[in-house]
Amino acid sequence: xxxxxxxxxxxxxxxxxxxxxxxxxxxxxxxxxxxxxxxxxxxxxxxxxxxxxxxxxxxxxxxxxxxxxxxxxxxxxxxxxxxxxxxxxxxxxxxxxxxxxxxxxxxxxxxxxxxxxxxxxxxxxxxxxxxxxxxxxxxxxxxxxxxxxxxxxxxxxxxxxxxxxxxxxxxxxxxxxxxxxxxxxxxxxxxxxxxxxxxxxxxxxxxxxxxxxxxxxxxxxxxxxxxxxxxxxxxxxxxxxxxxxxxxxxxxxxxxxxxxxxxxxxxxxxxxxxxxxxxxxxxxxxxxxxxxxxxxxxxxxxxxxxxxxxxxxxxxxxxxxxxxxxxxxxxxxxxxxxxxxxxxxxxxxxxxxxxxxxxxxxxxxxxxxxxxxxxxxxxxxxxxxxxxxxxxxxxxxxxxxxxxxxxxxxxxxxxxxxxxxxxxxxxxxxxxxxxxxxxxxxxxxxxxxxxxxxxxxxxxxxxxxxxxxxxxxxxxxxxxxxxxxxxxxxxxxxxxxxxxxxxxxxxxxxxxxxxxxxxxxxxxxxxxxxxxxxxxxxxxxxxxxxxxxxxxxxxxxxxxxxxxxxxxxxxxxxxxxxxxxxxxxxxxxxxxxxxxxxxxxxxxxxxxxxxxxxxxxxxxxxxxxxxxxxxxxxxxxxxxxxxxxxxxxxxxxxxxxxxxxxxxxxxxxxxxxxxxxxxxxxxxxxxxxxxxxxxxxxxxxxxxxxxxxxxxxxxxxxxxxxxxxxxxxxxxxxxxxx
Numbered sequence: 001x002x003x004x005x006x007x008x009x010x011x012x013x014x015x016x017x018x019x020x021x022x023x024x025x026x027x028x029x030x031x032x033x034x035x036x037x038x039x040x041x042x043x044x045x046x047x048x049x050x051x052x053x054x055x056x057x058x059x060x061x062x063x064x065x066x067x068x069x070x071x072x073x074x075x076x077x078x079x080x081x082x083x084x085x086x087x088x089x090x091x092x093x094x095x096x097x098x099x100x101x102x103x104x105x106x107x108x109x110x111x112x113x114x115x116x117x118x119x120x121x122x123x124x125x126x127x128x129x130x131x132x133x134x135x136x137x138x139x140x141x142x143x144x145x146x147x148x149x150x151x152x153x154x155x156x157x158x159x160x161x162x163x164x165x166x167x168x169x170x171x172x173x174x175x176x177x178x179x180x181x182x183x184x185x186x187x188x189x190x191x192x193x194x195x196x197x198x199x200x201x202x203x204x205x206x207x208x209x210x211x212x213x214x215x216x217x218x219x220x221x222x223x224x225x226x227x228x229x230x231x232x233x234x235x236x237x238x239x240x241x242x243x244x245x246x247x248x249x250x251x252x253x254x255x256x257x258x259x260x261x262x263x264x265x266x267x268x269x270x271x272x273x274x275x276x277x278x279x280x281x282x283x284x285x286x287x288x289x290x291x292x293x294x295x296x297x298x299x300x301x302x303x304x305x306x307x308x309x310x311x312x313x314x315x316x317x318x319x320x321x322x323x324x325x326x327x328x329x330x331x332x333x334x335x336x337x338x339x340x341x342x343x344x345x346x347x348x349x350x351x352x353x354x355x356x357x358x359x360x361x362x363x364x365x366x367x368x369x370x371x372x373x374x375x376x377x378x379x380x381x382x383x384x385x386x387x388x389x390x391x392x393x394x395x396x397x398x399x400x401x402x403x404x405x406x407x408x409x410x411x412x413x414x415x416x417x418x419x420x421x422x423x424x425x426x427x428x429x430x431x432x433x434x435x436x437x438x439x440x441x442x443x444x445x446x447x448x449x450x451x452x453x454x455x456x457x458x459x460x461x462x463x464x465x466x467x468x469x470x471x472x473x474x475x476x477x478x479x480x481x482x483x484x485x486x487x488x489x490x491x492x493x494x495x496x497x498x499x500x501x502x503x504x505x506x507x508x509x510x511x512x513x514x515x516x517x518x519x520x521x522x523x524x525x526x527x528x529x530x531x532x533x534x535x536x537x538x539x540x541x542x543x544x545x546x547x548x549x550x551x552x553x554x555x556x557x558x559x560x561x562x563x564x565x566x567x568x569x570x571x572x573x574x575x576x577x578x579x580x581x582x583x584x585x586x587x588x589x590x591x592x593x594x595x596x597x598x599x600x601x602x603x604x605x606x607x608x609x610x611x612x613x614x615x616x617x618x619x620x621x622x623x624x625x626x627x628x629x630x631x632x633x634x635x636x637x638x639x640x641x642x643x644x645x646x647x648x649x650x651x652x653x654x655x656x657x658x659x660x661x662x663x664x665x666x667x668x669x670x671x672x673x674x675x676x677x678x679x680x681x682x683x684x685x686x687x688x689x690x691x692x693x694x695x696x697x698x699x700x701x702x703x704x705x706x707x708x709x710x711x712x713x714x715x716x717x718x719x720x721x722x723x724x725x726x727x728x729x730x731x732x733x734x735x736x737x738x
Contacts, residue, residue: 012171025123028204029217030381030429034120035064035197036221036233040378042068042195043105046232049218054206054237062124062199069105070134070193073156073180081176100418104137104146106230109417111378122162126201130158135193154180155187211241216367219247220384223374224340224412231377246364248410254278254361255342255410256354257459259452262338263444265331265419267299271451275459280353283466286459293672294455298447300641303327305443305687307640317601328643332444333437335419339448341371341411343404343456349467364410371411375420381429384411390431391445400690401682402457413445447687454685458677535566538597562596581616582624584653584662591628592651595636599649602640606649614653617660617734623700630693631664631730637686638668638728650725659705659735663719668727675709697732705733 025031032049039047044066053059071080100109121128133155140147158178165174181187188196204210218235235242256277262270271294276285288294303324310320344361345351351358371391372384382388389395389406396403415423422437432438538559545556588608592599599606617624632649639647644667652663677683679698682691694707701707710716710729721729 013167013169016171025120026428026430028124028206028210029214031120031123032062032064032214033217033221033381033429036218037111037378039064039066039068039195040108040231041103041110042066042070043103043108044068044194044231045229046234048234049236051206051211051237054211055239057202057205060200060202060206062202064197064199065194067192067194069137070132070152070189070195071156072134072136072152073154073178075134076132076156076158076178100421104139109376111375111417121197121199123203125199125203126162127199128160128162129198129200130156130160130195131188131198132156132195133187133189133193151191151193153184154182155189156180208241211237212245212367215242215245220368220372221379223377223379223414224248225374225414226377246360246367248364248368251344251355251361251364252342252410254355255344256350256463257341257343257452257456259339259341261448261452262336263298263332263448264336267297267302267332267444268295269298269448270295271448273452273455275456277353277463279356283353283463288455294451296669298444298641299328300643301447301687302440302443304637304640305447306439308688309439309443321601333422333440335416337416337420337441337444338414339411339445340414341409341449341452343409345460346408350463353463353467365408368410369407371406371409371413373413373415375415375417375423380415380425380431383413383431388431391442391449393449396453400684402684402691403453404456450687451685454683457683458673458680461680461683535563538563538566566594579618579620582619582621584614584617584624584660585610587621587624588628588651588653588662591625591632594625594629595632598636602636602647604636604639604647604649606651608651610651610653611655613655614660617662617704619704619734623704627697627700627732628662628664630697634686634693635664635666635668635728639666642669646724648724650722652719652721654719659733661719661734662732663710663721663729664732665710665721665725665729666727667725670727671709671711675707678709679707701732703736705735707732 025034036047036049047064047066050063050065052061052063102109134152136150136152137146138148138150139145156178158176160176165171184190215235218233221233222231256275258274260272271288271291273288273294274285275287277283306327307320307324310323315323344354344365346362346365348358351361355361370384370386370388371393373380383390386407391406393403393406393409397405422435423441424433424435425431426433432441542556542559542563545552545559585608588610592606592608628651635649639649646667648667650663650665652665654661654663671678672685673683678694680691681695684691684693698707708731710719710721710731716729
């Protein structure tokens with residue numbers, strides 16, 4: 001016989017239940033949470049968690065008691081003692097997805113779905129006593145309507161010593177026994193249903209720190225939006241460990257920055273924002289509500305983030321476009337969600353402007369900071385825990401001062417448990433499984449957070465400036481003030497005064513030279529990075545063309561020409577420049593050619609209109625190309641966030657009085673902010689923006705004239721800008737050194 005077929009069933013050791021509880025549940029706090037969640041799923045109105053004689057490990061017990069519907073003997077047998085049961089959310093055999101069966105009394109979406117949470121008791125203790133009296137619920141035939149509710153005439157008592165489940169025995173060799181008691185005099189639940197769990201033989205010595213941590217987690221287990229009295233958790237340590245524990249509601253109203261955003265399944269955002277300083281009304285406040293600039297559809301912005309994810313994974317261009325086309329046709333997989341954020345500034349000067357109790361604010365933030373996620377009434381762990389900066393706020397803060405840290409924000413994300421079934425909790429309670437639905441969830445949140453961070457930064461900067469914490473540090477301003485001071489001084493020695501002024505002028509000239517030295521690498525860096533990125537994608541295509549038989553001469557010729565354009569783009573900013581007459585048509589074409597493939601892939605056209613009386617401007621070629629590329633790059637980014645059949649960029653150059661004006665316009669979403677915000681260092685509404693581009697252009701244009709934006713219809717008509725270019729319009733005015 002050449003082969004033999006053998007068969008055997010899994011026969012797990014009893015120790016596997018120890019692993020499910022002791023090693024899968026990562027902390028005693030999470031173990032308590034699993035038991036609380038079971039009470040919620042059992043339609044309890046409240047659950048009491050008592051710690052008795054907790055400072056004496058020998059006598060210490062933990063009691064969890066609820067007033068839910070309890071468990072029948074059949075449920076004990078078929079569900080409670082069946083690890084991995086899908087009783088709460090059975091799996092649909094056709095779709096493979098979990099079906100939602102709402103609770104009988106309060107129509108709750110069950111939060112337990114893995115069938116292992118009940119083994120959390122093993123994380124806490126070695127012995128468990130369970131007492132339960134069920135409420136028997138009967139439904140009308142073929143209906144979800146309750147016909148009658150009858151309190152069972154029995155109570156169940158079950159005892160387990162987990163030490164019996166050791167490595168030497170198989171699971172099937174350890175019987176579980178329970179009593180069905182009929183004598184009502186011995187009942188614990190005499191007039192109502194419910195479940196009582198007594199845990200003894202505790203595995204850890206509980207400390208005051210652990211107790212306060214549990215209190216903080218208990219307060220955050222329930223959604224802030226939960227209906228009053230619909231479900232309550234009572235925690236009692238039978239000592240003074242929880243005295244003066246700070247609660248969140250004491251400080252939320254004082255937060256200087258607040259946001260409420262509702263995102264529909266179709267990516268429509270209802271954005272509300274508030275900046276208010278209660279103790280310093282002179283600074284002013286800003287409230288954004290029902291503002292069409294902010295109440296927008298963010299599908300395009302999320303799509304832009306998805307594109308970057310796919311590019312990072314090095315998908316081929318055609319594959320990226322296929323995935324993005326599929327993305328365009330779908331709703332958010334988890335339905336709608338709501339975002340509620342409160343951020344605080346913790347330096348002492350700022351805190352005086354919005355609170356009378358800075359110590360309390362710091363204490364509450366220490367216990368409750370972070371952004372938490374809720375499905376209906378209950379929290380999804382471990383989002384919002386101090387060690388889990390799951391949205392990368394701290395990294396964002398390091399990279400850009402526009403952002404806020406995870407330790408100075410209190411935030412809540414609200415999901416509908418019924419529609420967000422695709423967001424699946426990990427068994428170890430460390431967030432959601434990172435599937436496609438989670439990627440969408442994450443990208444939507446980052447998009448909304450980016451909008452909040454940019455809006456907040458604008459008010460935060462104004463706040464700091466008002467308090468003179470951000471006095472002008474511009475070198476040229478200080479030099480100018482110094483020279484003015486000298487001119488108006490009462491120095492008796494005119495010769496000394498003249499020497500001081502000459503030294504100030506030399507410092508000013510050196511500053512301008514140093515500034516130029518820094519600006520040139522910035523321009524070279526941007527041009528080179530854009531060109532090299534395109535070359536990196538072009539080379540494999542050229543290799544594929546060369547290896548094909550027969551070689552397609554027209555294709556390879558075009559590819560060589562494309563490579564030439566990219567290399568010339570780099571060389572154009574590497575060559576030594578200087579202020580001299582610049583062929584504006586040639587330089588403008590060079591800037592657009594550096595984005596040729598990117599424009600083609602995103603189906604963005606462009607047109608250049610230079611009037612006959614304009615041939616040159618006096619400008620360093622490196623600076624001009626750098627500025628234009630920054631503006632083009634911004635237009636491409638924002639055009640990629642909208643849905644239009646025809647996307648386009650328009651460049652026009654005209655003579656106006658004594659100036660040469662270059663206008664760059666697009667038909668994208670336009671600006672939300674005024675020019676003073678746009679040129680502020682580190683301010684950006686782009687998801688990957690660092691807020692340097694417009695600042696760089698503004699700095700360069702101070703030498704040649706002025707940077708501005710066009711928003712008025714009159715000015716658009718004056719410059720004869722085509723009507724379709726109703727998005728962002730940037731104006732470069734060259735009126736110095738011309």
